[in-house]
Amino acid sequence: MTETNFFSSGWAAVVRDALDAGPSDQVRAGKLQEYWDLFETIKSVYPASWALGCRELPAELGGGPAYLFVQWAGGTVADCRIIGPDEPLAATYVLAMDYADWKALHDGYDAQRTVMYRKILLEEGNLLEFFKTIYFFAECLAVIGAVEARYPALVPA
Amino acid sequence: MTDRPSPTAVLHEGPRALSDAQVREIEESNLADVLKVDIDDVIEYVHKDLKALPDFTTLYRKYLKQRWDVYDLDFSQDVIDWQEKMTEDERQSFMAIASGFHHGERQVEIELPVFMIGASEEEKLHIAAQIEDEARHTVFFDRFYREVVGLKGDDIMDILDASFPWVSETFVGPFGLLAYQADELRRHPYDERARVRYGTTYFLWIEGVLALSVMKVTLSYARWRGFLPAYYTGFTATCRDESRHVQGGMKYLQDAVRKDPSMINEIHDTLRTILYTSGVNSRQIYYEPLGWTQDEVRILFFQQLRRKLNDVGISLSPDLEELLTKVQPVLAGG
Numbered sequence A: 001m002t003e004t005n006f007f008s009s010g011w012a013a014v015v016r017d018a019l020d021a022g023p024s025d026q027v028r029a030g031k032l033q034e035y036w037d038l039f040e041t042i043k044s045v046y047p048a049s050w051a052l053g054c055r056e057l058p059a060e061l062g063g064g065p066a067y068l069f070v071q072w073a074g075g076t077v078a079d080c081r082i083i084g085p086d087e088p089l090a091a092t093y094v095l096a097m098d099y100a101d102w103k104a105l106h107d108g109y110d111a112q113r114t115v116m117y118r119k120i121l122l123e124e125g126n127l128l129e130f131f132k133t134i135y136f137f138a139e140c141l142a143v144i145g146a147v148e149a150r151y152p153a154l155v156p157a
Numbered sequence B: 001m002t003d004r005p006s007p008t009a010v011l012h013e014g015p016r017a018l019s020d021a022q023v024r025e026i027e028e029s030n031l032a033d034v035l036k037v038d039i040d041d042v043i044e045y046v047h048k049d050l051k052a053l054p055d056f057t058t059l060y061r062k063y064l065k066q067r068w069d070v071y072d073l074d075f076s077q078d079v080i081d082w083q084e085k086m087t088e089d090e091r092q093s094f095m096a097i098a099s100g101f102h103h104g105e106r107q108v109e110i111e112l113p114v115f116m117i118g119a120s121e122e123e124k125l126h127i128a129a130q131i132e133d134e135a136r137h138t139v140f141f142d143r144f145y146r147e148v149v150g151l152k153g154d155d156i157m158d159i160l161d162a163s164f165p166w167v168s169e170t171f172v173g174p175f176g177l178l179a180y181q182a183d184e185l186r187r188h189p190y191d192e193r194a195r196v197r198y199g200t201t202y203f204l205w206i207e208g209v210l211a212l213s214v215m216k217v218t219l220s221y222a223r224w225r226g227f228l229p230a231y232y233t234g235f236t237a238t239c240r241d242e243s244r245h246v247q248g249g250m251k252y253l254q255d256a257v258r259k260d261p262s263m264i265n266e267i268h269d270t271l272r273t274i275l276y277t278s279g280v281n282s283r284q285i286y287y288e289p290l291g292w293t294q295d296e297v298r299i300l301f302f303q304q305l306r307r308k309l310n311d312v313g314i315s316l317s318p319d320l321e322e323l324l325t326k327v328q329p330v331l332a333g334g
């Protein structure tokens, strides 16, 4: 079986299942129950959508920029797909990150520091509203990064 | 045994009155003499001028007199205390609390330059000084973790990587918010409303509430037990620096609200987001080895926030008062 490419439609389908399932038992075991209770509460009512961009997507993955669109509704992912460069970009929050940082996240770099070190940035959307649910976002970002996929090696600049 | 007061005694004392001699001791001590200064007096000193805030040139002149050389500290007694006198529980508790500061100092150093772009010329002097303070505080923790705790690494980021496992996941609440607000200022450096929101997170919450509370926990432990003299000296000198940062920050917010009373909404909106993310812990932190309980740390948080708001003349809306009752301590600062 060939591995799914990062930022392909097949990958988006796996991401959708992974987000619906939420963090693994191993991840959950490392943090307090009250933290996960808050996570589940937010997940159950979260009404917003994310467009998570990848800048400089390698040519063999289609070239970029491209966005992963995630729509939340009723505690599940109602829509999850790749938006190409020519399609309209409409989401509550538009964020973007370089390919190298997506790859680092996949290789195990911490999702909280991916936010704090401004590797992923908010390009559109209300910042203060976005941050009210930042723990939910950071845990979901870690889930997305952990999805198995083929990430081509970086071409040295 | 020691006859020093317990670390939490000041919680029940109420505000202290500082004599002129005590204020002079705090303001004029050189680095070696900072060891003799009581941390609770320094925290009281932060509030001394909040009702009649000094201007930015005065703060800059204080900085020139008070800056200290982080490379003058000698950690050799701290190494002995850390390795031989402190228990494993005390070390773990200390690491859980201090690591948020290690990362916080770095974060407030690198997020500050964009705030300078839209500042008045006098405030620029103060901010330039503060950036240098925060760089020095970053080096202070780098030296402590390297020389006393014994973390290994070739550069500053290696040591940050090594202490990061002790940082709570909830750190991304205030510090991620600050990073994104700094990015907002990078794009719109003269947006006065964005500057007030940034200032609320940085100066009121991170420096005025988180930093001063957490400083007090580790410093009162060190003073109570008579341990870690170089840590006590450097971090108490850091606290004296923070008094200038908090005073400058409160002056900025107070002036902004006086010029345009609707700016209070920006402060409230920012506090609302911060308090939403401050109601939960991701890890169990045991303060008891350092002489504190979680409830006492919460009381300290409230005291710190209330005093800033009262002294500067910022009132809270009822929904913020309600959120405030649910706040849990975040162990970090800058």
Ligand SMILES: [Fe+2]
Residues within 6 Å of the ligand: B108, B134, B207, B241, B242, B245, B334
């Ligand atoms: Fe500071």
Ligand SMILES: [Fe+2]
Residues within 6 Å of the ligand: B105, B108, B133, B134, B137, B238, B242, B334
């Ligand atoms: Fe600092």
